[in-house]
Amino acid sequence: MRHVDLSDVQLASSQTARRINRDILLELIRTNEPISRAGLSRQSGLQRSTVSQIVEQLIREKWVCEGGVASPPRGRRPTLLELNDDLVAIAVDIHPRQATVATIDLKGRLLSRSLVALSSAPATSTRLMTECMQRMRQSLPRKSIEGIGISLPGRIDPETQRLIFAPNLHWPDFDLKGVIEETMGLPVKMENAATASLLAELTFRRIDGVRDIVMVSVSEGVGTGIFANGQLISGHRGMAGEFGHVTLDPAGLLCSCGRRGCWETFASCRAATRYFMDLQPQCKAITFQELLNLADEGDQHAVQALAKQASYIGRGLQLIITALSPSLILVAGDIMPAWHRFGSIIEKEATMHLLGGTLPRILPTHEGEIARLRGAAALVFQRLSAHEQR
Numbered sequence: 001m002r003h004v005d006l007s008d009v010q011l012a013s014s015q016t017a018r019r020i021n022r023d024i025l026l027e028l029i030r031t032n033e034p035i036s037r038a039g040l041s042r043q044s045g046l047q048r049s050t051v052s053q054i055v056e057q058l059i060r061e062k063w064v065c066e067g068g069v070a071s072p073p074r075g076r077r078p079t080l081l082e083l084n085d086d087l088v089a090i091a092v093d094i095h096p097r098q099a100t101v102a103t104i105d106l107k108g109r110l111l112s113r114s115l116v117a118l119s120s121a122p123a124t125s126t127r128l129m130t131e132c133m134q135r136m137r138q139s140l141p142r143k144s145i146e147g148i149g150i151s152l153p154g155r156i157d158p159e160t161q162r163l164i165f166a167p168n169l170h171w172p173d174f175d176l177k178g179v180i181e182e183t184m185g186l187p188v189k190m191e192n193a194a195t196a197s198l199l200a201e202l203t204f205r206r207i208d209g210v211r212d213i214v215m216v217s218v219s220e221g222v223g224t225g226i227f228a229n230g231q232l233i234s235g236h237r238g239m240a241g242e243f244g245h246v247t248l249d250p251a252g253l254l255c256s257c258g259r260r261g262c263w264e265t266f267a268s269c270r271a272a273t274r275y276f277m278d279l280q281p282q283c284k285a286i287t288f289q290e291l292l293n294l295a296d297e298g299d300q301h302a303v304q305a306l307a308k309q310a311s312y313i314g315r316g317l318q319l320i321i322t323a324l325s326p327s328l329i330l331v332a333g334d335i336m337p338a339w340h341r342f343g344s345i346i347e348k349e350a351t352m353h354l355l356g357g358t359l360p361r362i363l364p365t366h367e368g369e370i371a372r373l374r375g376a377a378a379l380v381f382q383r384l385s386a387h388e389q390r
């Protein structure tokens, strides 16, 4: 018998059914465009009249537009439907020292991108970002900017949409959403960077049929986004997925979260540069990008440092596999350019000593940092999804 949570009962109404059908048709248009109304009816199994009604609604809401005309061998030439690429989101990907601001259309295409250097003062950083957003908005006068999506290295309370845990950002409590909404006059949605990357994969890349995915983002820190039993998991106050702050060694190094020996202190890109410095103490401090370059040039200490990081990433993945048993683990973040050399170490460590069942597939995300931007855009385009309309 199926468990029903009586504190959250929502009886299925005809409105609910219509909303679900609307989301299905929108998804069919996204994946099959250009497509006719008859084609939608065939693919969805919905009656032609229902399809026509919902399509008219989608056209009114500007999600869909009528494009070219099909050329069937005989009969009437149907008008084809496609996503309206005049709908654009401003996507922001915030890192501790810089942010990328971009515009992305409903089809997931990147229209423009710009880097903004950030300071430790959130008000100044926010002003620099909104100035960049305004320049981008002015450069696209013919597009309809729907909103702003922000991906962040932290957790956001789903109720208040305020940052509640962002140890690598070092920003005190600051109403980022409120300030940007007021300055730009647009709605703002925020999400953890790993969850945003996962949302991008679910929205713009076809991974239908996979119901258990964990996205692991490895950059300054280690973040995860969880899709379990076909649902994005946020947990109580949005804090689910902080595997990066599970203690592996209570006597280990102090972590940015205040605890010691978290997985992140062993597996992040900062850990890799530290491993390199340990092997070559006389060397000046280097960035992770410089470490990758050195490894490409054949520097053995750089290769060893990255291999050690990869091995710790893999060990931490054992935690995730044991806890959630995903069928797919996607890895994203600054580590991606080194995947061809270190991915096999990650896989080997992750799949050692497993309890049973089938090994999960462990894959790099195709697009690295673009995934976080597309995820931020997807937050905006989800505004009318079934979940948002409750």
Ligand SMILES: [Zn+2]
Pocket: 244, 245, 246, 255, 256, 257, 258, 259, 262, 264
């Ligand atoms: Zn920590």
